[in-house]
Amino acid sequence: MSANAGGAFRLAVEADGLAILTFDCPGEKANKYDTPVMTELEAVLDGLAKRNDVKALLLVSGKPDIFIAGADVNEIAKAAGPEVIANGVRRGQEIFGKLASLPFPTVAAIEGACVGGGCETILAMDWRLASDSKKTQIGLPEIKLGILPAWGGTTRLPRVVGLTAALDVILAGKVIDSKRAQRMGLVDQLVPAPILLDAAKKFARGKFGTKKRSNAAPDGGPLRVAPAKAMDKLLEGVGRSVVFRKARASVMKETHGNYPAPLEALAAVEKGFGRPLAEALNLEVEAISRLVGTPAMKSLVNLFFRMEEVKKETGVSAGVAALPVKRIGVLGAGAMGGGIAQLASDKGWPVRMKDIRHEALAAGYAQAAKIWQEKVKKRRMTRTELAAKMSLLSGGLSWDGFDGCDVTIEAVLEKLAVKQAVLKEWEAVALPGAIFASNTSTLPITEIAKAASRPERVVGMHFFNPVHKMPLVEVIFGEKTAPEVTATIFELAKKMGKTPVVVKDAPGFLVNRILAPYLGEGVRLLLEGVPMERIDQGMRAFGMPVGPIELLDDVGIDVAAKGAETLSAAWPERMPIDPAFGKLVTSGRLGRKTKKGFYRYEGDKRVGPDPQAYADLGVASPGSSSISPEALEARLIYPMINEAAYCLAEGIVAGPDKLDLAMIFGIGFPPFRGGLCAHADARGGAAVADALSRLASEKGPRFKPAPLLAEMAKQGRPFFGKE
Ligand SMILES: NC(=O)c1ccc[n+]([C@@H]2O[C@H](COP(=O)([O-])OP(=O)(O)OC[C@H]3O[C@@H](n4cnc5c(N)ncnc54)[C@H](O)[C@@H]3O)[C@@H](O)[C@H]2O)c1
Numbered sequence: 001m002s003a004n005a006g007g008a009f010r011l012a013v014e015a016d017g018l019a020i021l022t023f024d025c026p027g028e029k030a031n032k033y034d035t036p037v038m039t040e041l042e043a044v045l046d047g048l049a050k051r052n053d054v055k056a057l058l059l060v061s062g063k064p065d066i067f068i069a070g071a072d073v074n075e076i077a078k079a080a081g082p083e084v085i086a087n088g089v090r091r092g093q094e095i096f097g098k099l100a101s102l103p104f105p106t107v108a109a110i111e112g113a114c115v116g117g118g119c120e121t122i123l124a125m126d127w128r129l130a131s132d133s134k135k136t137q138i139g140l141p142e143i144k145l146g147i148l149p150a151w152g153g154t155t156r157l158p159r160v161v162g163l164t165a166a167l168d169v170i171l172a173g174k175v176i177d178s179k180r181a182q183r184m185g186l187v188d189q190l191v192p193a194p195i196l197l198d199a200a201k202k203f204a205r206g207k208f209g210t211k212k213r214s215n216a217a218p219d220g221g222p223l224r225v226a227p228a229k230a231m232d233k234l235l236e237g238v239g240r241s242v243v244f245r246k247a248r249a250s251v252m253k254e255t256h257g258n259y260p261a262p263l264e265a266l267a268a269v270e271k272g273f274g275r276p277l278a279e280a281l282n283l284e285v286e287a288i289s290r291l292v293g294t295p296a297m298k299s300l301v302n303l304f305f306r307m308e309e310v311k312k313e314t315g316v317s318a319g320v321a322a323l324p325v326k327r328i329g330v331l332g333a334g335a336m337g338g339g340i341a342q343l344a345s346d347k348g349w350p351v352r353m354k355d356i357r358h359e360a361l362a363a364g365y366a367q368a369a370k371i372w373q374e375k376v377k378k379r380r381m382t383r384t385e386l387a388a389k390m391s392l393l394s395g396g397l398s399w400d401g402f403d404g405c406d407v408t409i410e411a412v413l414e415k416l417a418v419k420q421a422v423l424k425e426w427e428a429v430a431l432p433g434a435i436f437a438s439n440t441s442t443l444p445i446t447e448i449a450k451a452a453s454r455p456e457r458v459v460g461m462h463f464f465n466p467v468h469k470m471p472l473v474e475v476i477f478g479e480k481t482a483p484e485v486t487a488t489i490f491e492l493a494k495k496m497g498k499t500p501v502v503v504k505d506a507p508g509f510l511v512n513r514i515l516a517p518y519l520g521e522g523v524r525l526l527l528e529g530v531p532m533e534r535i536d537q538g539m540r541a542f543g544m545p546v547g548p549i550e551l552l553d554d555v556g557i558d559v560a561a562k563g564a565e566t567l568s569a570a571w572p573e574r575m576p577i578d579p580a581f582g583k584l585v586t587s588g589r590l591g592r593k594t595k596k597g598f599y600r601y602e603g604d605k606r607v608g609p610d611p612q613a614y615a616d617l618g619v620a621s622p623g624s625s626s627i628s629p630e631a632l633e634a635r636l637i638y639p640m641i642n643e644a645a646y647c648l649a650e651g652i653v654a655g656p657d658k659l660d661l662a663m664i665f666g667i668g669f670p671p672f673r674g675g676l677c678a679h680a681d682a683r684g685g686a687a688v689a690d691a692l693s694r695l696a697s698e699k700g701p702r703f704k705p706a707p708l709l710a711e712m713a714k715q716g717r718p719f720f721g722k723e
Pocket of ligand 1: 331332333334335336337354355356357360410411412413414415418422439440441442462463464465555
């Protein structure tokens with residue numbers, strides 16, 4: 001027996017020659033690779049390589065939820081220059097090379113998250129056993145940080161699971177559950193979590209004296225786990241160029257070339273596949289050296305840190321704790337209520353829904369079931385799990401069951417009087433300490449709370465549509481909302497898997513308010529004769545997930561018009577309503593939901609601009625006007641920056657970092673640009689303010705630079721000050 005006291009690794013060699021290496025970073029929740037840990041691992045591996053009493057190595061984690069979380073992102077972020085990165089990456093590759101070359105079989109027993117460098121560790125081992133627990137998630141998310149897996153992941157994964165499956169994981173930065181990993185051939189065996197260690201020991205003992213797989217292929221790399229299927233053989237042989245061409249086309253379609261990392265990863269796989277291991281690894285080094293330090297990588301790493309911060313935050317000042325939430329009520333089983341009920345029960349809460357119509361309740365159940373059925377179809381969930389989740393959902397037309405709900409989320413009609421009436425009824429049945437969280441998109445929380453006898457229990461919990469996909473929740477505190485109520489909703493949103501941002505109560509809150517000029521100016525450009533598809537394509541090329549006209553169709557033109565009314569009432573000069581909205585709504589042109597909007601629809605598919613929409617709007621010669629990408633950005637994005645400056649000056653959100661997080665997660669503002677404020681800094685405050693001033697003189701006072709922006713431009717001060 002031996003042990004490495006005080007370090008991240010404990011080694012115990014049993015009498016029969018089974019070495020068990022436990023990775024357990026002291027004082028940390030997760031096992032991470034930083035320089036000292038890598039140095040220690042190397043020493044352990046060097047020691048093991050020299051021993052002749054060891055017959056197999058079993059790698060386990062000392063953490064309950066995490067096997068290995070990968071490389072320390074702080075170190076990547078701080079690395080100064082491509083040389084430093086190249087050296088650090090080469091060292092990691094060498095150490096994993098030592099793991100792959102140990103003179104006896106190596107086995108990983110994976111329980112919990114095994115991502116990035118964690119996944120690259122197991123790829124350098126001979127055998128991989130994983131627990132069947134949901135916690136066990138394996139993958140290579142490096143692309144999401146603007147880099148590529150360069151400790152051998154880009155090279156070894158295609159060799160272990162085949163080209164198409166590997167590209168699917170690497171290019172999308174996917175993390176998959178252990179069942180899928182087994183189907184893919186990344187994991188050899190699935191084991192019930194409670195017996196993983198015993199099973200892995202037995203398995204490793206069964207491999208005593210057997211051949212290695214981690215570096216047994218002719219190129220020096222690992223052997224493929226499952227034999228290639230006929231189709232794979234074809235695609236990896238004569239069809240290889242087709243695979244890469246298709247993959248490149250799909251990356252370009254997704255990213256418009258704005259993200260260099262997937263293209264670099266694709267090139268590294270393409271050039272490295274079939275070449276000797278050492279050459280392929282070198283391609284990884286070259287690629288990552290080009291990526292580290294790019295603006296896209298910096299923005300994505302920054303976003304990662306911001307998300308990590310939210311995990312530690314409470315949404316309120318220190319000393320205020322969130323209350324426990326055991327049961328959740330949902331009022332209104334419509335598009336949003338149904339989605340919220342599905343999300344809450346998906347995460348394990350018993351949920352009680354209430355509506356005023358049976359059909360709405362039925363639709364709410366159906367909406368939830370549809371989302372889960374999709375998962376069953378994709379084998380992400382079993383039928384038994386679906387049934388268990390459905391059984392957490394109940395509903396009715398009465399208030400039965402709401403007396404037991406700690407939090408009730410209201411998603412009824414967007415009418416103040418209706419919401420206030422519902423709030424009063426709820427108060428009559430709810431526990432005194434229970435919370436009423438409104439999902440209103442536009443109505444002030446303080447106004448809604450005026451109907452309450454306990455306004456301190458009323459708060460905003462603003463989800464985005466569709467609820468199961470959109471990651472942001474705005475947590476809105478009204479004038480009287482108690483801090484513990486805000487803290488509870490902040491925590492609840494996190495437990496639901498969302499990213500919450502605390503927002504002060506004001507018309508449109510944060511995201512919809514900043515979005516309004518994007519939509520409004522989009523329509524005005526169209527009225528000026530710029531073709532709608534030109535506007536939308538231009539914004540998608542900028543990096544937005546959808547252009548403003550498409551977005552209006554998706555949101556619903558009537559819904560957008562209502563939102564615009566609220567904002568226009570608050571800021572008539574800056575957010576004037578265009579009569580175009582009214583014309584469209586009265587002609588029944590409500591967007592995708594009526595299959596009739598700015599665009600035409602066939603089934604769910606958007607098939608092209610609807611010429612009749614131009615006619616309904618009275619656009620005399622559609623398409624008569626053109627616009628450059630720069631002018632389009634100034635017209636649509638700069639007014640959003642301007643509104644962001646107003647929001648910051650009014651203290652609507654804590655700072656530009658939270659604002660950027662909200663815009664990325666709420667509307668998909670391009671993450672590679674770092675967010676709205678980060679993008680403003682990249683363009684330069686003065687350039688933005690000048691362009692806005694020019695637009696103000698040409699198009700009207702709505703473009704006038706916000707006092708904060710004008711002042712920043714004058715002083716040369718960015719949103720994010722240099723530290
Ligand atoms: N749709 C969106 O994109 C979106 C996004 C964020 C927030 N919201 C907000 O969410 C809320 C609901 O919007 P939606 O799109 O789900 O609307 P919806 O019309 O799809 O659903 C509203 C539901 O509330 C029910 N209802 C009406 N009065 C009720 C009452 N007194 N008690 C119980 N149920 C009642 C209706 O029968 C209907 O089923 C609104 O406040 C809206 O502003 C909507």
